[in-house]
Amino acid sequence: MNLLIVIGFLVTMVLGIPIAFVMGITTLAALIALPGVPLHLIPQRMFTGMDSFPIMAVPFFILAGNLMNAAKITDRIVEFSKELVGRVRGGLGHVNIVASMFFAGISGSAVADTSALGSILIPAMKKEGYSLPYSAAVTVSSSIIGPIIPPSIPMVVIALIGNLSVGALFLGGFLPGVFIGFGLMGVNYVISRKRNYPKTIEPFALKIFLKKLVSAIIPLLMPLIILGGILSGIFTATEAASIAVAYALFIGLFILRTLSLKDLPNIFFRSMVLTSTILIVMAMANAFNWILATQMIPQKVSQFVLSISKDPYVLLFLINVFLLIVGCFLEGLAAIILIVPILMPLAIQAGIDPIHFSIIVVANLMIGLITPPLGLCLFVVCGVAKVKLGPLLKEVIPFLIVEIVILFVITYMPWFTLTIPRLFKLI
Secondary structure, three states: HHHHHHHHHHHHHHHHHHHHHHHHHHHHHHHHHOOEEEEHHHHHHHHHHHHHHHHHHHHHHHHHHHHHHHHHOOHHHHHHHHHOOOOOHHHHHHHHHHHHHHHHHHOOOOOHHHHHHHHHHHHHHHOOOOHHHHHHHHHHHHHOOOOOOOOOOOHHHHHHHOOOOHHHHHHHOOOHHHHHHHHHHHHHHHHHHHHHOOOOOOOOOOHHHHHHHHHHHHHHHHHHHHHHHHHHHHHHHOHHHHHHHHHHHHHHHHHHHHOOOHHHHHHHHHHHHHHHHHHHHHHHHHHHEEEEEHOOOOOOOOHHHHHHOOHHHHHHHHHHHHHHHHHHOOOOOHHHHHHHHHHHHHHOOOOOOOOHHHHHHHHHHHHHHOOOOOHHHHHHHHHOOOOOOHHHHHHHHHHHHHHHHHHHHHHOOOOHHHHHHHOOOOO
């Protein structure tokens, strides 16, 4: 049976079948092979995989991000970022990275970050003399910060799977996300000095800075409302997501007036499509994980890994290597839904804090979004920038190396992840 599951999974994935149907077909084959198990178990497990109040946070966060994107708040974030870091060598590269850090507090999605910021900053960087592949590389490398700095859709999913505090996960991702951003800015500075990329030469003016700060407050209030409400206990993560939608609608329709009622059907449709993609993966994964549990595969994996070493440092190294490889082939949310139920018990058994482990998983799989052969954000930015994959990959490599180094620093220095949640007494 274990051999059937492995072969079925690998064959269907190699054939290029979407991951949700890979899990569904493998589950169906396993149920047919199991005597006395009714096939209606599949729709039952699919329904229970989606029948959860916390999971409603996912469509609301997606909708809130799409509404804020459509309201053109990205321009305000970019202008404020220019005032902060535009005068450093490689200014627009730094602006790109800092804007990603701010935008992370709104979208929670690397793909949204890549498309929204890329469409504005890649042409601007090219106009300033940056090469097109380098401009795309900066954009796509910084986009992975989106799901690490709160709010984060992958963290909501992990919290649901592992029965963890969403607030603790959100706070746990803050320092790692900022650390990755600073690391990318360091790479950009070194390359920009070497290639003599420009910086903003306009002198600092306090009046202009304050004007752009006030302009940026509107979008930047969203993460404060979300985190403040969750941490104070005023509302749950799901309620916070719905309030974020209401806030985005109010700002877009009545304050900025950059949204109109005729824009809403298209925004709702795009949000619905992305939500349905995530939910079908979660539904199929619940059925697939039932098969894995009945065959005791998570326990067998744990026994195998622990037979190699019980040292948590060695286990973390092995887990990192495994997740980096998985991230090259599987989309982040699908990998989380599939792998976390197997690896989380192993991590806890080895004495690794589940919040720390979850942040490691998210960081790993987000790096996978910019790693060939199937890095989703790579293909998105190729479409946005009209650049070929080969030259892009050459420019991405320095940023990718730094992100992997920072990943291992986060892995072996848990205080990066756990300090802020402990300050708020969430762990």
